[in-house]
Ligand SMILES: O=P(O)(O)OC[C@H]1O[C@H](OP(=O)(O)OP(=O)(O)O)[C@H](O)[C@@H]1O
């Protein structure tokens with residue numbers, strides 16, 4: 742285990758099992774609809790790459806980059822689009838892939854932007870949901886795990902850009918935040 746980690750919340754095996762379940766479900770839901778699967782960078786990149794391998798139907802992918810946390814465990818409240826989609830979404834079935842919904846600000850902003858582009862449908866799959874963090878109403882259509890009120894890292898999720906490469910989900914030792 743990494744030296745800065747206090748506790749492992751979800752092991753690599755638990756994550757892979759959940760991703761497999763979600764992939765199976767989404768394969769059924771989106772069969773014959775050629776969905777455009779959108780990864781919300783950076784955090785969702787690991788979940789996205791594992792998930793699409795488990796969705797066994799034709800699909801297309803695209804990426805959007807947004808950021809609001811910076812080097813903090815609290816959202817700045819200002820969501821910035823750093824990279825927009827390459828693909829027009831008019832008439833498409835859109836599946837947004839998120840790593841986590843916390844305050845809900847990122848997704849509510851993103852959905853607001855995408856809703857103006859006349860997609861056929863827009864749905865969200867998130868691996869983690871932290872309902873205690875909500876500042877705006879937001880619910881995913883498909884959720885992996887519901888989290889306690891803890892700041893997590895690993896499997897794509899960062900603190901100050903670090904720990905994204907851990908294969909499990911962990912909670913940092915308190916002293917790591919105060920350094
Ligand atoms: O519901 P919210 O409070 O908005 O939090 C969720 C968002 O915050 C994180 O992204 P972040 O802004 O840290 O950018 P990153 O993905 O590049 O780490 C995470 O990846 C989600 O996109």
Ligand code: HPA
Nearest residue numbers: 843891892893894898899
């Ligand atoms: O718990 C979290 N961990 C990492 N990034 C995050 N962005 C929102 N919540 C979190």
Ligand SMILES: [Mg+2]
Nearest residue numbers: 784810811899
């Ligand atoms: Mg982040």
